[in-house]
Amino acid sequence: MKVAIVTQPLMANYGGILQNYALQQVLKQLGHEPVTIDWLPTTPLKWYLRGLLRMIVKGVPYRRLFCVRSEPFETFVRSRLNLTPTVRCYRKSLTKGMDALLAGSDQVWRPGYSPRLLPDMFFRFAGDFRGIRMAYAASFGTDRWEASPSLKAQCLRYAKAIHPVSVREQTGIDICRQELGIAAVQMPDPVFLLPAAAYLDLCAGIPRTEEPYIAAYILDDREEVDAQLARTAAESGLPIRRCTAGKDATLSVEEWLALFRDAKEVVTDSFHGSVIARLLDKKCTTLCNEQRGKTRFDELNRLGTDLEALRQKGLSFLRDALSHNNE
Numbered sequence: 001m002k003v004a005i006v007t008q009p010l011m012a013n014y015g016g017i018l019q020n021y022a023l024q025q026v027l028k029q030l031g032h033e034p035v036t037i038d039w040l041p042t043t044p045l046k047w048y049l050r051g052l053l054r055m056i057v058k059g060v061p062y063r064r065l066f067c068v069r070s071e072p073f074e075t076f077v078r079s080r081l082n083l084t085p086t087v088r089c090y091r092k093s094l095t096k097g098m099d100a101l102l103a104g105s106d107q108v109w110r111p112g113y114s115p116r117l118l119p120d121m122f123f124r125f126a127g128d129f130r131g132i133r134m135a136y137a138a139s140f141g142t143d144r145w146e147a148s149p150s151l152k153a154q155c156l157r158y159a160k161a162i163h164p165v166s167v168r169e170q171t172g173i174d175i176c177r178q179e180l181g182i183a184a185v186q187m188p189d190p191v192f193l194l195p196a197a198a199y200l201d202l203c204a205g206i207p208r209t210e211e212p213y214i215a216a217y218i219l220d221d222r223e224e225v226d227a228q229l230a231r232t233a234a235e236s237g238l239p240i241r242r243c244t245a246g247k248d249a250t251l252s253v254e255e256w257l258a259l260f261r262d263a264k265e266v267v268t269d270s271f272h273g274s275v276i277a278r279l280l281d282k283k284c285t286t287l288c289n290e291q292r293g294k295t296r297f298d299e300l301n302r303l304g305t306d307l308e309a310l311r312q313k314g315l316s317f318l319r320d321a322l323s324h325n326n327e
Contacts, residue, residue, distance in 0.1 A: 001099035001132075001322055003027055004084075005036040006121055008106050008113060010077050012070055012246050014217075014256050015191070015272020018199075019105050021080055023136065023190040025198070030319055034102075037094055038083040039117075041067050072252035090117065090125035100132035100322060105168060105190045110141035111151060118151055122158035134321050135165045137187045137314070143171040143295045145179040156180055164321050169299040187317050188303065188310040189275060195311065196279045199257050206258035215263035215282075216242040217256075217273040225269060225287055232267055232285065245270075271296045279307065 005024070010017050020036055027034040069077060077083070084094060095101065101123050107113050108121050123133050140146075147155065159180040166187035167173060176184040214232055218225055233240050243251050243259060251259065260266060260276050265283040268274055274297070277284035288297045303310060 002033045002035070002097055003100045003102050003322070004094060004098045005034055006039075006090075006101065006103045006123070007036060007108055009040050009067075010036070010038065010069065010073070010081070011040070011067070012073055012249050014245055014249075014253060015270060015275070016106050017073060017077060017081075017253060018272065018276075019190045022192075022194045022198075023102075023105065024081060026190070026193045026315065026318060027322075030315070030322065032100075032322060033082075035082045035084055037090070038086045039090065040069065040086055040088065042088055070247070070249075072249070072255075076253040090120040092125060092127045092129075095126050095129045095131075098129075098131060100134065101126055101129065102134050102136055103162070104136035104138045104166075107139045107141040109135075109138045109167075109172075111145075111147035113141070115147075115151065118147065119154040119158060122155050122162065124154070124158050132322065133162045135162055135167070135184075136318060136321075137166055137168040137189055138172070139168040139296065140172050140175050141292070141296065143169075143175075145175050152179065164317070166317055169295050170302075171295050171299075185317070188314050189272075190314070191272060191275045191279070192307065192310045193314045195307075196281070199276065199279065200261060203254045203257035203261055206254055208258075209262040212264040213239050213241045213262075215259050215266045215268075216240050217259070217266065217268040217270050218242060218244055218287075219246070219270050219292065220289060222269075228285065228287060229267060232265075236264070238264055240267075271300065274300055 005020065007020055008016055010020060024034045024036065103121055111118050114121060126133065145152065159182050162182065165176060165182055165184040167176060167184045168187065168189055170186055173184045173186060176182050214236060216229055229240055241259060243256065260280055260282060263282060266273065266277040267285045267287065268277065269287040269289040274284055274286045286297060288294055
């Protein structure tokens with residue numbers, strides 16, 4: 001089957017990119033042809049105009065109207081993922097030739113992350129598309145529904161047509177039932193669908209670092225984070241190698257994986273950073289980042305240690321969901 005994937009924009013986010021990579025790899029292994037809709041956002045008009053004014057008055061670089069994917073992420077995304085041409089809005093033509101539409105994973109159903117486009121995460125753009133509409137490990141990010149009544153009404157309209165539905169957190173099952181009136185099951189994040197060897201293969205070309213160190217993958221600067229890093233460095237006697245995502249990211253995806261691979265232990269406030277540390281069997285101190293979604297971290301602690309069972313659970317769901325019996 002040809003499967004179009006809807007997810008959060010593949011920008012400067014290591015975990016967001018790797019979850020999509022893992023999902024595509026697994027779909028290929030199951031005999032399908034996945035393609036991710038490469039939607040990239042536009043800059044809100046007020047910020048664009050402000051940037052333009054600053055350029056004229058002060059001579060500073062202008063703010064782009066269209067967001068672009070920065071290096072070092074562009075190379076990985078273009079070489080490792082199957083993508084549609086970059087689009088700035090979702091439209092019916094994206095379903096042409098597709099047998100299935102798949103929403104997931106990451107916080108694809110979190111209203112605060114895509115308020116204008118949230119209905120499209122429920123396939124508003126698909127119109128009368130007659131193929132399978134499904135969700136794999138879609139996440140609301142929190143333990144409650146954050147959308148406004150009007151936005152909820154739009155999502156309700158399109159959610160009814162999605163089957164089967166799986167969510168990443170147990171709390172997502174309750175949200176689906178109580179707020180959207182649909183049934184859901186829990187499935188692991190796509191990153192868990194590949195074994196550790198798959199991620200080690202990706203960074204095999206990066207030379208190993210023999211000197212021991214602590215890998216610190218930190219998304220948000222906070223006093224408690226700095227305090228924890230200071231404690232970890234003092235207790236271990238090891239240097240800290242710190243990195244981040246977003247506009248300040250400097251590592252390629254492969255280099256980022258190698259940072260985890262060679263580390264003695266890991267400190268992170270990232271959900272996917274914690275997942276990669278677990279897959280690579282690294283001692284990990286996870287610093288809960290409530291603003292980005294505390295529920296995700298709570299759920300991670302409840303998953304257990306049988307990673308192969310998690311992988312098989314996810315594979316079985318995808319295999320059954322995309323079987324011809326669902327047509």
